[in-house]
Structures are given as C-alpha cells and as structure tokens.
Amino acid sequence: MKIPALLRDWRVLLLLVMVVTSLILIIPTPSKGVIVRSVAADSPLAGKLAVGDRLEWMNEKTINNPDDVYTFDTFTGTLRFIRNGQLELADVQKPGLGISVAAAPSGRLSFGLDLIGGTRVLLKPTANVSSEVIDQTIATLQTRINIYGLRESKFQPVTDLSGNRYVQIEMAGGTPQEVEDLLAKQGTFTAKIPRTLHLVNGTGTLFNASISSTGSALFVDGKVYAINSSFKLAGMDWEVANVTSDSAVVIPTVYTGADVKSVCLTEQPGVCTSSIQRTTGGWEFQFQITTSQEAADNFATATRGLQAVVDPKTGSSYLESRIIFYIDNKPVTDLSISGDLAGRALASPVINGFRTDREDALKEKLRLQSILQSGALPVPLEIERIDSISATLGSGFIYSSALAGLLAIIAVGALIFIRYRRWRVALPVMATSISEVIIILGVVALIGYTLDLAAIAGIIATVGTSVDSQVMLVDELLSGAQIYTLRQRIKRAFFMIFGSAATVIAAMLPLAIIGIGVMRGFAIVTMLGVFIGIGITRPAFARVAEKIIEKENERAPINT
Amino acid sequence: MPDITGQPGQPPASKQHEAHKGLFGSRRLMILPAVLLLLSLAYLGWAFTSGNILLDVDLRGGTQVVISSAGEPNTAAIESAIASYHPNVRSARSLQGWTIYVDVPTEVNTTGLLSALSAAGYNTEHASIQTVGPALGSSFLQQAEIALVAAFIFMAIAVFITFRMPAPCGYVVLSAFADITEAFAVSQFIGIPLSLATFAALLLLIGYSVDTDILLTARVLKSEGDPRTLAKRAMKTGLTMIGSTAVALLALFVLSGSSVMTQIASVLLIGLVFDALNTWITNTGLLIWWVESKGLVK
Numbered sequence: 001m002k003i004p005a006l007l008r009d010w011r012v013l014l015l016l017v018m019v020v021t022s023l024i025l026i027i028p029t030p031s032k033g034v035i036v037r038s039v040a041a042d043s044p045l046a047g048k049l050a051v052g053d054r055l056e057w058m059n060e061k062t063i064n065n066p067d068d069v070y071t072f073d074t075f076t077g078t079l080r081f082i083r084n085g086q087l088e089l090a091d092v093q094k095p096g097l098g099i100s101v102a103a104a105p106s107g108r109l110s111f112g113l114d115l116i117g118g119t120r121v122l123l124k125p126t127a128n129v130s131s132e133v134i135d136q137t138i139a140t141l142q143t144r145i146n147i148y149g150l151r152e153s154k155f156q157p158v159t160d161l162s163g164n165r166y167v168q169i170e171m172a173g174g175t176p177q178e179v180e181d182l183l184a185k186q187g188t189f190t191a192k193i194p195r196t197l198h199l200v201n202g203t204g205t206l207f208n209a210s211i212s213s214t215g216s217a218l219f220v221d222g223k224v225y226a227i228n229s230s231f232k233l234a235g236m237d238w239e240v241a242n243v244t245s246d247s248a249v250v251i252p253t254v255y256t257g258a259d260v261k262s263v264c265l266t267e268q269p270g271v272c273t274s275s276i277q278r279t280t281g282g283w284e285f286q287f288q289i290t291t292s293q294e295a296a297d298n299f300a301t302a303t304r305g306l307q308a309v310v311d312p313k314t315g316s317s318y319l320e321s322r323i324i325f326y327i328d329n330k331p332v333t334d335l336s337i338s339g340d341l342a343g344r345a346l347a348s349p350v351i352n353g354f355r356t357d358r359e360d361a362l363k364e365k366l367r368l369q370s371i372l373q374s375g376a377l378p379v380p381l382e383i384e385r386i387d388s389i390s391a392t393l394g395s396g397f398i399y400s401s402a403l404a405g406l407l408a409i410i411a412v413g414a415l416i417f418i419r420y421r422r423w424r425v426a427l428p429v430m431a432t433s434i435s436e437v438i439i440i441l442g443v444v445a446l447i448g449y450t451l452d453l454a455a456i457a458g459i460i461a462t463v464g465t466s467v468d469s470q471v472m473l474v475d476e477l478l479s480g481a482q483i484y485t486l487r488q489r490i491k492r493a494f495f496m497i498f499g500s501a502a503t504v505i506a507a508m509l510p511l512a513i514i515g516i517g518v519m520r521g522f523a524i525v526t527m528l529g530v531f532i533g534i535g536i537t538r539p540a541f542a543r544v545a546e547k548i549i550e551k552e553n554e555r556a557p558i559n560t
Numbered sequence: 561m562p563d564i565t566g567q568p569g570q571p572p573a574s575k576q577h578e579a580h581k582g583l584f585g586s587r588r589l590m591i592l593p594a595v596l597l598l599l600s601l602a603y604l605g606w607a608f609t610s611g612n613i614l615l616d617v618d619l620r621g622g623t624q625v626v627i628s629s630a631g632e633p634n635t636a637a638i639e640s641a642i643a644s645y646h647p648n649v650r651s652a653r654s655l656q657g658w659t660i661y662v663d664v665p666t667e668v669n670t671t672g673l674l675s676a677l678s679a680a681g682y683n684t685e686h687a688s689i690q691t692v693g694p695a696l697g698s699s700f701l702q703q704a705e706i707a708l709v710a711a712f713i714f715m716a717i718a719v720f721i722t723f724r725m726p727a728p729c730g731y732v733v734l735s736a737f738a739d740i741t742e743a744f745a746v747s748q749f750i751g752i753p754l755s756l757a758t759f760a761a762l763l764l765l766i767g768y769s770v771d772t773d774i775l776l777t778a779r780v781l782k783s784e785g786d787p788r789t790l791a792k793r794a795m796k797t798g799l800t801m802i803g804s805t806a807v808a809l810l811a812l813f814v815l816s817g818s819s820v821m822t823q824i825a826s827v828l829l830i831g832l833v834f835d836a837l838n839t840w841i842t843n844t845g846l847l848i849w850w851v852e853s854k855g856l857v858k
Contacts, residue, residue: 390686408808504767506714
C-alpha cells in the first residue's frame with residue numbers, strides 16, 4: 001500500500017484536515033479556576049462577584065474545581081479571593097457563601113441538560129397571547145430567577161406546529177417544587193386590612209359614608225352590597241366579608257403589586273431590613289418593601305380609627321386588625337400592626353414569615369422577594385412539562401454512551417474482519433467510522449449546537465448507516481471483478497450509497513422540521529452525519545478501499 | 561446521483577439458472593412475511609381501537625421518576641411500597657448498576673413520592689423527574705403521527721427518484737412499510753412503550769431498512785446476469801450490513817443504561833430482524849417475479 005500516493009488524493013487529504021480541525025475543536029484544554037454560576041441576594045459576596053466571573057484563588061487555596069470553593073461553606077471571617085485576576089476582600093459573618101460555581105469549560109463542546117443535569121421547564125400561558133406578552137413574561141421570570149439565585153438559566157420562546165406559544169426555561173438547578181412555586185405562580189400581590197364596623201340599630205358610618213345593614217347585605221350610601229361583593233371608598237376597594245344586624249366586616253385592599261416600588265434584597269443597616277433569625281422552634285425571616293405614596297396613604301386611611309389593644313404578656317400595643325398579604329389570592333403572611341401606626345402613612349412595611357427549617361425559611365423569603373420584585377406575570381402560566389435530571393445520572397450517560405459508541409465500532413470492526421478475514425479491510429472501516437464521529441462532534445462544537453442524549457443517539461445512528469455504506473462499497477469492489485473496472489464498481493456503489501443516504505435524509509426531514517421535543521436534535525444530527533458521510537468520509541474511504549483491494553487482490557484474491 | 565452506465569464485459573454464463581430455482585426468491589416463501597404483516601396490522605388495529613397502545617410519559621402525559629440502584633431492584637416490591645401513587649415501575653440494566661423508572665399520574669406530588677421511595681430503601685438523592693402535561697403529550701403524539709406519514713412519503717419519493725421504475729420502487733416501499741409495522745407491533749407486544757425516542761427509532765428504521773432494499777434492487781436491475789444469482793450475491797452483502805448494524809446496536813443496548821438509548825436500540829434491533837425477512841423474502845420474491853414476468857432475464 002503506497003501511503004504517500006493515497007495522501008496526495010484530495011479526498012483523503014480533506015478527511016484528514018477535517019479530523020485534525022475537529023480534534024482541535026473538541027479536545028479539552030486544561031483551564032484554571034471555576035466559573036460563578038449564581039450569587040444569592042443575601043450572599044456575603046453579593047456585589048463583589050457576578051455570574052460568569054472566574055474564581056481562581058481563595059485564602060491561600062488555588063481553586064481547581066467546584067469542591068474547592070464549597071470547602072469554604074463553613075468559613076467565617078475575612079475572605080480574600082482572586083476574581084478575574086484581581087484580589088478582592090469580603091467579610092463573611094456567618095457560614096455560607098451563597099454562591100454556586102461550575103468547573104470552567106475546557107472545550108468547545110457544550111453538553112445538554114440530560115447529560116450534565118439540570119431542570120427544563122415548558123410553561124404555557126393559559127390564554128392565547130402575542131409574542132410581546134411572551135417576551136414580557138420571560139422578562140418577569142428572568143427577574144424572579146435571578147433574585148432567587150437559580151443557577152445559570154436559559155429562556156426561550158417556543159411555538160409548536162399548531163401555533164401554541166410556550167416559554168422554555170433551562171436551568172442548572174432547581175427542583176420541580178421550586179419551579180412550581182416560583183415560575184408557575186402569576187404573583188398577583190395584595191395586602192388587606194380587615195375592619196369590623198360596629199353598627200348601632202343596624203346603622204353606622206365608615207369615613208363619610210353612611211352604612212346600614214339588612215342583616216345579610218350592606219347598604220353603603222344607599223347602594224346595596226351582598227357578601228363577597230365590593231365597593232369603592234376613599235380610593236380603595238372594600239370587600240364585604242360578613243354582615244350581621246349589629247356588625248359588618250369589610251376588607252379594604254391597601255396595596256397591590258403595582259404599588260411595590262422596591263424590595264429590600266440585602267440588609268442595609270439604617271436603610272432597609274432583610275434578615276433571618278432563629279426563634280423558638282424555627283427560623284423567622286423578614287424583609288422590607290417600599291410602596292408608592294398612594295399605597296402608604298391607603299394604609300393610613302385603612303388604619304384610621306382602629307383600636308389599639310395591649311398584649312398582656314409583652315405589654316406592646318397592637319391594632320385590633322392585622323394586615324394580611326396575599327399572593328394569587330392566597331394569604332402568605334398576616335402581621336400585627338404596631339399600635340402607634342394607626343392613621344399614619346406606611347410606605348415601607350416589613351413582610352415576615354416563619355419556617356421550622358433554616359433552608360426552607362431562606363427559600364421562602366427569596367421566593368416572596370423574587371415574586372414581589374418581578375411583579376405579576378402578564379398572563380397566568382401552567383407547567384406543561386418539567387424534566388429534572390440529576391447531574392450524576394447525566395454524567396454517567398456521557399461515560400456509558402462514549403463507551404457504547406467505542407465498543408460498537410470495535411464490534412463492527414470484528415464483524416467485518418470475520419466476514420473478509422482482512423485487517424486491512426476492517427481497520428479502515430473502523431477508522432472511517434471514528435473519523436466520522438470526530439467530524440460530527442467538530443461541526444457540533446463549531447456551530448455551537450448542544451450535545452444531548454438524542455444527539456448522541458443520532459451520532460450512533462450515523463455510524464450504523466456509515467458502516468452500511470462501507471460494506472456496500474467493499475462488497476461492490478470485491479464482486480464481479482471480471483465485468484466492471486474498479487472505477488465502475490465504485491460508481492455503482494455510490495449509486496446505492498446516495499440512494500440510501502437520500503432515504504435517511506427523507507425520513508429524518510419531517511422530524512427535523514417539526515419541533516417535537518428533544519427528537520429534533522436526533523434528526524438534525526443524523527442528517528448532519530449523513531451529509532458528512534457522503535461528502536467527506538465515504539469518498540475518502542472509497543479511495544483507500546480501492547487501493548487496499550487492488551493491493552490485496554495482487555497478493556491473494558479476497559474470498560467473498 | 562450517478563447514473564450507472566457500467567460497460568458490460570462478458571455476461572456470466574447462466575447455465576446454472578435452473579439450479580437457483582430453489583426456495584430463495586420463491587413466491588411460496590412470501591406467505592411467511594405476508595402472515596407476519598397481517599398479524600402485526602391486526603394487533604396494532606386492535607391495540608389502537610381498544611386503547612391498549614402503550615405510550616410513554618412524553619406522549620401520554622404523566623410523571624416519570626428515574627432513580628438508580630446498585631443491586632437488582634424488585635419492581636413488584638417497589639410498586640407495592642408506593643401503591644398509593646398508582647405507579648408503574650420498570651427497571652433497566654446499566655453499566656453502573658440498575659436504573660429504575662417509576663411512572664405516576666401527573667397530579668402526583670413528587671416530593672411525597674420521593675420520600676416514599678427513600679422510605680422503601682432507595683436512594684432518591686440523585687433522582688431525575690420528568691413531568692409532561694396530558695395536553696402537551698397528545699399534541700406531541702399528533703405531531704409525531706404527521707412526521708411519520710411525511711417521512712414515509714419523502715422516503716418513497718427518494719426511492720422513486722433513485723430507480724424511476726414504479727413496480728420495483730413499490731416493492732421497496734412495501735417492504736419498508738412491513739418493517740415499520742412489524743417492528744412497531746412487536747415492540748408494543750413485548751411492552752416497549754411508544755415514546756419520542758422509539759418513535760424516532762421507527763423513523764430511522766425507514767432509512768435503515770431501505771438500505772438493503774436499495775442494494776438488492778440496484779444489484780438486480782443494474783447488473784448483467786441471472787436475477788437469482790444477483791439477488792443471492794446481494795443478500796450476502798445485505799446480511800453483512802444488517803449484521804454490522806446489529807452488533808453496533810447491541811453494544812448500545814447493553815451498555816448505554818439510558819432509557820432513550822435502550823429504547824432506540826431495541827426498536828431498531830427488532831426492525832433489523834424484520835428487515836432481513838422483508839428484504840430477502842418479500843422484496844426479493846416480488847422483484848424476481850417482476851423481472852422474470854417482464855422477460856427481463858438477460
């Protein structure tokens with residue numbers, strides 16, 4: 001076999017160049033440090049680290065992998081760290097850095113969620129909406145996710161064949177429950193202060209309105225309101241909650257989501273509160289929000305004239321009514337109002353809550369902060385699909401599919417050897433299949449396509465069709481030696497190779513066009529593989545096979 | 561597409577023509593695949609009309625929890641331990657041990673299910689959870705059906721463009737149709753549910769199974785010689801092709817340990833067995849009969 005002569009053939013040269021270029025693209029290069037994936041709002045490093053920064057060194061320790069960072073989870077004191085080559089300082093008062101990091105990417109191949117772990121959610125608006133509404137929804141969800149601190153997330157509007165619009169979110173972390181609570185909640189916020197009106201002979205006043213009771217409905221300035229209906233008074237909506245002959249309970253809405261101007265995300269002494277403390281039996285969290293002036297005035301109006309009651313145990317004075325905060329009409333917290341606030345404008349109320357577990361308390365606090373800060377979604381969403389893949393399960397898949405692929409090629413090589421009894425035939429078949437896989441991976445890396453499980457299945461499918469074509473070629477070259485010249489036989493083989501490639505592409509085309517789930521990737525990669533096969537690897541293999549068979553036939557004819 | 565205009569040299573002597581008239585290429589043998597096809601169609605027809613078609617969570621809607629286990633899991637024991645969630649438990653062998661698939665209805669609270677599973681002694685720390693709404697599932701199914709019909713039509717067009725002869729092309733398409741129908745019926749029969757993955761495998765099978773049919777048709781129609789001899793030679797090549805694809809898929813089936821891969825590999829493996837039958841009995845029989853009846857024997 002004349003290697004130099006073969007090397008001068010442009011088809012073989014093209015294959016070699018493609019393989020080498022692809023290898024350069026996909027072989028990982030060692031890199032330093034880890035990449036920051038998220039920084040929680042209450043992290044001691046908040047403001048000093050941003051998502052995407054490279055962490056290289058922390059307190060005399062060179063950071064090589066995420067675990068090196070997580071050993072600092074119990075650390076308190078002054079933390080020195082090198083971020084993007086620059087030394088920074090942070091004061092860590094309590095354990096927990098509140099950041100998540102990932103190994104720095106070392107190659108250009110990016111792996112899909114099902115291989116590296118993470119959560120993919122498909123959310124569907126409950127009504128038909130325009131693409132603008134979808135964009136607005138995505139912006140709102142992005143705010144929520146960023147505040148909540150879910151690791152690096154990707155948002156994508158998706159439209160299916162029937163024109164239904166969806167929002168697809170991929171995140172490196174997050175449990176289905178978190179997704180449900182954080183993303184699938186519309187997040188309509190209201191705060192209400194129920195008020196009991198005491199009626200004398202069935203009549204009374206509320207501010208300047210005259211009230212009278214029929215025993216089951218309420219007259220306000222001459223108009224009748226049944227229970228659960230609401231009336232407008234003093235710039236607020238008042239809901240009639242209960243009516244008897246001598247009393248009535250009415251509930252004004254003092255704040256709505258639109259009134260929330262800002263949410264305190266990090267404690268700033270003297271400015272705003274955001275904290276979590278240990279209390280009896282668990283953990284209490286609190287954070288302040290700032291409301292509009294109108295909302296503050298509403299608070300003043302709604303609390304005017306409320307009686308103060310003194311708690312006999314603590315001696316503190318509280319108003320007779322509590323303020324109740326709702327998200328999507330479900331009460332989240334209700335708080336007592338300090339006795340001295342009656343009739344005063346309150347522009348920065350504190351929302352608090354309690355959980356028995358510290359982690360739960362932190363998450364609930366973040367969830368409420370995220371929803372309040374982002375505001376309500378323009379349209380309610382429902383979860384159509386959640387895939388939550390564990391990272392360990394995923395990385396196992398990379399390893400086993402690589403092994404399965406390699407063994408598949410070895411098995412094919414063995415079979416070809418058994419069939420033709422020539423390593424000189426079997427080895428090029430294996431080499432061609434391996435170079436095809438390498439070139440597909442190279443192209444995938446080059447165009448920035450994400451390699452997921454379906455794409456790997458596509459690559460293996462390509463190896464199958466590729467081996468089929470090579471067998472056709474070898475057999476054609478070996479058969480009917482007395483009728484056709486070698487060149488004619490290659491031509492005949494390529495007729496069949498093109499025919500079968502055309503049918504694979506035809507079969508995969510609909511799947512590649514219709515965007516059904518992950519199988520689109522399978523179809524695209526299979527088609528890509530077929531194109532690389534008929535364009536690059538099979539012509540080169542044909543040249544090599546031609547030379548080998550010429551040579552082998554001179555030595556001893558191959559028995560078919 | 562290259563045109564085959566190979567200059568014929570010496571046509572091979574066809575004196576052994578009669579000797580080849582054995583079982584190979586005979587129409588009598590075609591009863592076997594014909595019965596298989598009818599049985600498959602009948603089974604699928606029954607399954608579709610009676611609602612017994614097995615659908616995986618991604619097409620039916622539902623929740624699937626995937627956990628791994630070092631030892632062989634007792635699926636019946638898991639099912640009874642979490643019986644209140646109405647589960648359907650399967651397991652698959654992987655390189656690192658076993659993978660357990662727990663299918664439950666969409667409305668199930670996964671947090672509760674996971675704690676029930678860990679109470680039953682399974683490690684749920686690295687569980688993967690997939691939930692698909694029923695509406696989305698049925699929309700996937702509908703789109704998948706469109707994709708299947710379109711793929712079949714496109715394949716038929718590609719075959720017609722390749723050979724430009726209606727009858728032989730019809731045989732190729734018929735044999736591909738039989739492959740897919742039989743592979744689908746048998747995979748359903750042995751309990752492999754239709755999912756996006758198995759569905760993609762069925763589509764790929766269209767491409768795979770047509771390979772050998774194209775080989776056969778090209779060798780018989782575009783070569784000089786006795787069709788039976790040509791078909792027999794082609795079969796040797798074709799069986800090597802099927803064999804090499806089968807060993808590659810077998811490696812995937814045994815080693816991958818992922819349900820997507822295992823499902824794709826098993827459907828393709830089943831399909832390849834039928835491909836061998838349909839190519840080398842159905843398609844060969846029909847093609848030889850056509851060539852001989854047309855008096856095309858050279």
